[in-house]
Amino acid sequence: MSGFFSPFITKPVSVSQIMLHVLFALIPGIALYVWFYGPAILVSITLASITALGIEALMLKIQHKPVAPYLKDNSALLTAWLLALSIPTLAPWWLVVVGTAFAISISKHLYGGLGNNPFNPAMVGYAVLIISFPAYMTHWLAPQGVGGVSMSFSDQLGYMFQGLLPDGLTLDAVTMATPLDTLKTQLHQHSQIEHILNMPIYGHLAGKGGEWVAGGFLLGGFYLFAKRLISWHLPVAFLGSLFLIAGIFHLFDPAHYAAPLLHLFSGAAMLGAFFILTDPVTSPTTPRGKLIFAAGAALLTYLIRVFGGFPDGIAFATLLMNITVPLLDAWTQPKVFGKKEKRS
Amino acid sequence: MKTLYQFHGGIHPPTNKTQSTQTPIRLAQLPVKLVIPLHQHVGNCAKPVVEAGDYVLKGQLIGRPDGHLSSAIHASTSGTIAAIDMQPVAHASGMADLCVTLIPDGLDKWIELAPCDDWQSLPHTELRHILRNAGVVGLGGAVFPSDMKLYAHKHKIKTLVLNGAECEPFITCDDLLMRERAGEILLGIEMMRTLLYAEEVLIGIEDNKPEAIAAMQAAVTAGGYARMEVIAVPTIYPGGGAKQLIRVLTGIEVAAGVRSTNLGVQCFNVGTAYSVWRAIRYGEPLISRVVTVTGNVAHPQNFDALIGTPMDELVAQADQLPGTTGYIMGGPMMGVLMPSMQVGMIKATNCIIASSDQLFPAAKPAVSCIRCTRCADVCPAELQPQELYWFAKAKNLDKAEDYHLFDCIECGACSYVCPSNIPLVQYYRFAKSEIWAQEAGKKAADAARERHEYRESRIEREKREKAEKLAAKEKAAQDARAQRAALAAVPETGTMPVAAENPVQQKIQAAIEHAKLQAAAAKPKNTEQLTPHQLAEIADIEARRARVRELAKDNTEE
Amino acid sequence: MISALLVMAAIAGILGAILGFAAIKFRVEGNPLVAKIDAVLPQTQCGQCGFPGCKPYATAIAEGVADINMCPPGGEEGIQKLADLLGMEFKPFGGETKPKPKSVAVIDESTCIGCTLCIQACPVDAIVGAAKQLHTIIAAECTGCELCVPPCPVDCILMVPIAENLSNWKWKYPVYALTVSSSGNAAL
Incomplete structure (x- = not known):
């Protein structure tokens, strides 16, 4: 018997499967990442995954919760993957571990575990790292074919785990500022957008390599959408608003404000639109709430990118909008069947 | 072609209907005993009018309606009343209620009925009276006394909606009834239309029942009914809910706590229409109904069974298979697990599913809500089930009510889709009954305050x-x-x-x-108008007192 | 200087008049807080709080004389409601005071001598009877306060807990154990 009370049947779908689908949807983006930046990211992902599962199990054990069912829900894995994808490729191993551990233990379990955390755990992890270890958070590898020197996989591992660089190599030679960072720095030096975009790190739309990875995440987003795992509201409102805001600034002053497509395909915009903002636990539940939430996140992202001090704004935009979720939910309760207007 | 409307949400669970539609409705065997509850309807429990040991005929009144909102209960066959006592009944609580136990004599002898050839000539109050005394109640599951629903001022009801949607999986009793007795259903509908002064009749049937649709359509054509339409509605659960069907057919949304009649619509189940016809035309009280027996049985089918038939006797006729763990009355979405296999079927019993572990495997353990809002996506009442769950779980009842808990129709769609396997409906049921209890307590407190x-x-x-x-x-x-x-x-x-x-x-x-x-x-009256004798007595006393005084004076002087 | 003083005085006068008028116009009879607290109390009038009824207890709470955890019939929910109403912390029952199952008084009719003492004790007039006549309790009106029990000289009044029946049956709070998984790696 399914239980003593109806309904006696349920649709064969589980949280674990949903999370698995989301992980699956990340694969095209990760594959392109590996293609352009080498396999070091896989090491980070693996490291983050192991840490996440270990910390998750520990936290469940401490709280006397059943470990196996919750460990199998794959939510910790998703947090780990998202965090690993957000931090620089050449991040030392302990950075990944600290970030993941903080995300799982503090921002997830101290708030009551899955379903109760108000803030996106991966983004909390990212925020903690970028505030605490800003220097390490700039170790982005240059994509293949850009920059003079390229690092072999074993060299990368050597740096990640032992902090050692091969003889004759400096960190500056192998890492570089992200396209968004470069843009900001160059604009500060009174360069024109046109000239900046002619630099070798830029590709067709945005950063070379990065634009392709973003495309991979977009593809994964379409998969999630086709599988009806996410609703259209969040990604469409986010990308649409970002496009619109960037477009307005760009039209106003094309020399100093980059084209909207550059914003969509730079940094974590695509990852954020389809995988970070769409975290159901930390986003609003009502359709209108989702639209406002995503539009707000887009505005904040743009403001932080263009006028703020950090290279990318997704993490802080997400966290700031997470604060508003209970309010948005309460404000945007939809109309009920047969009732004239929304609840007073 | 009529424009159809949509309601929000809905789900498509496996229908499992074909199993029980292969054979026609079969007359169930007379059971060894009948357990007939006296409270099978919305309203007051019927008052028993027979005693243990009485011999009753089929169709004889055994419980009379008590009060305005109540209905009559009749003997389903002829036989002897064995007991009138508390027995487990077909209710989710598993508690006992007052039941009449009837031992059939096997003759199945009818009481003299009062058929009516010319019902159009009867006043409406008389027709309603017949229905009330025949114990006709809504057979779609709500068991609301039909006479109470068949009252309307002229031109107030525009549309009479007949519900043949039967959206719940497994259930096919209305399907078979419409296939086989379409003509009589339409005659009953016509009676309802007359009583309600309704202009048009819309018969909604889900499009997974082409045979029933064809039969009903043929009957409408054959009968030459005007402004009566058989409409195929999309198969989606809970499209057969009264509110949902009204919405699909007319576009009108009947909110919780609002009567559909105020919006010009009344809705009945097709089975009720059939019973209305039998009750008025032939004077037959509601003592039997069509019931689907399905699930873990060798021959799933529909029976025309007597009210009070113990469920196990009925299921046995469909050849129960080993591994049966219990019976579900109704469908798998909104049905109720029976407290025992021996409970008597009631007017609300549209389906009995013999359940087994294979049919309904054990629920996976519930995990945390991840606010995925799949529940909100499927909720036909357009609620936010994840919020209601949160409030009900925290026993924050005021807030739950604020978020329209009482608009929930308990269709179970939210629980069905929940990836966390949370028994959502169970939380809403708990919250609702808790609020009702609190309101009752508040009422009692107010009464006590007033009395104090x-x-x-x-x-x-x-x-x-x-x-x-x-x-x-x-x-x-x-x-x-x-x-x-x-x-x-x-x-x-x-x-x-x-x-x-x-x-x-x-x-x-x-x-x-x-x-x-x-x-x-x-002044004391008794000192006036005294007899001479009394006066003499008084004088005597006075004289004695005087003498005593004299004596006393003398003594002191001495 | 003078004009400023005059203006100030005039303003003071006008405002004073408005305040005075408001005090008369919007005068509130009685203490509304008492009524609000009274509305939350279960109205058993049992005196278990140490006050001679619900209203006096409500008044005492409003005046800050009494604690909010002294009403056993209200249960912990009652305390919670009072705490919410008054913006106070929830305070559990202390010591002897414990909520009991809701009961009604029943008179054993074979023992009752018709003394009317219980009738005088009942705070809600739920007992009918007359001198040297059998008394009975209107169950629907009985608040279960037990005040009729001690006066009875023949101890014929019993408190009977209200049994669950079909009309007062409630759906239970769903308790679904987080089951032990097959890998054996779980508990609760």
């Missing part, structure tokens, strides 16, 4: 009245003393002529006179 305050004021009043009485008595006594004093004073003063010159004194004098008279009147 009344008692306080009564005690206060009594105290006051007592004090007033006492004061009045004291005053009277004082007055009396004053009068006596006045009486003694008058002869001594002897100033009457002088006083008479002064008007104030005159008044006082008058008062004194009056008081004197009163005092005289107040």
